Amino acid sequence: MKLLLIGPQASGKGTQAKLLAEKLGVPHISTGDLLRAQTGEIRKEIDSYIVSGNLYPNEKMLKILKERFEREDCNEGYILDGFPRNLKQAEMLDEITKIDKVIEIDISDEEAVRRLGGRVSCENCDEGYNLVTIPPKDPDKCDKCGGGLVIRDDDKEDAIRKRLGIYHGDTEPILARYGLVKINGEQSIEKVQEEIVESLGV
Ligand code: AMP
Secondary structure (H helix, E strand, O other): OOEEEOOOOOOHHHHHHHHHHHOOOOOOOHHHHHOOOOOOHHHHHHHHHHHHHOOOHHHHHHHHHHHHHHHHHHHOOEEOOOOOOHHHHHHHHHOOOOOOOOEEEEOHHHHHHHHHOOOOEEEEOOOOOEEEEEEOOOOEOOOOOOOEEEEHHHOOOOHHHEEEEHHHHHHHHHHOOOOOEEOOOOOOHHHHHHHHHHOOOO
């Protein structure tokens, strides 16, 4: 199954996608993670976009995504998170694949800002936590590797505002293209997952 999860920052897309990926046995493809996994010169270029809260150019993003789709673990499908973010990307996606189902996870801007305020990640292994919703055992240390926890540059206030603006201006309008299922993301992680699974009929 090729599934697309759409929602604003901090809607819990990544968390839900991870849980679903385990359940369905298909990979979770997050375009943000794909970009952060790049190394060397290209990573420096990517960071200049991410840090300022801007989108990486469509064509370059598509190239990285296409390469990921070509890997063998995508044969049975995937859960895509973070792409498309604008009309151009939606058209590009239509050209390279056919998505079976689209799920929108909806939360208010107020809730997004509240949650993003608590978002931290490990400076060593990049594992993400939320001091409000998914706290690490020790608030200063990564559960996985013991590394220090920091606020990602793109989770700082100016970048958050810019990203929510891009979501409302560019991403939300593409929802009309899809016959989607809308889920209330302001519920517990378990309840949101339950509603997604129910809507998929799996
Ligand atoms: P995320 O982890 O989804 O919040 O993405 C972090 C950052 O990666 C975004 O603010 C963008 O700068 C970049 N990014 C992620 N997905 C895309 C995309 N589909 N197109 C362009 N840039 C992206």
